[in-house]
Amino acid sequence: DAGVIQSPRHEVTEMGQEVTLRCKPISGHDYLFWYRQTMMRGLELLIYFNNNVPIDDSGMPEDRFSAKMPNASFSTLKIQPSEPRDSAVYFCASRVRGPNSPLHFGNGTRLTVT
């Protein structure tokens, strides 16, 4: 299995531009999570999906952030308009149901907003 695949690996954009981050979870995993990593806050949960349905989006910072999962093999996290404070590493992770099931992380997207 190729693991969780995220794209792009790096994104540099100007303030005000739209940014779309992409994630392909491991096949058969029915939970998908989006996390943001910053020095100040560590790993923060933004949103998670179960069977493509958003379950908890209370971690999404504000209306500029949105996430979709149109099918079991693809999810996007969109920021519109982007701001410099959005600069961070964004991780996607997936897992199967069950108490002993760990998260499998992608390699992350490093976003820089200038």
Place this chain on the structure above:
Amino acid sequence: ILNVEQSPQSLHVQEGDSTNFTCSFPSSNFYALHWYRWETAKSPEALFVMTLNGDEKKKGRISATLNTKEGYSYLYIKGSQPEDSATYLCASVEGQGFSFIFGKGTRLLVKP
């Protein structure tokens, strides 16, 4: 909202030293406790998942214990090696097992 605390924040040890870190978590509504190893420029990888009070897990020189009643877990590394250098994250999972709350990690540097 859970508050997961890890200590120390960072740790420098010599090759061959044994070391341990602490993860503290609220014990109410506990579901599971995860440990992850995160090397620089890579993504976090699962080390252990523990669910029962008194659980002890071991993988090579690394082991972990869990006390759900008092809300803490210890990670031990015996005879640290330079390749053990990484950030070690713990995550408390609450409720029905869908919400992972991560600590900020312990950054370990093992000097040769």
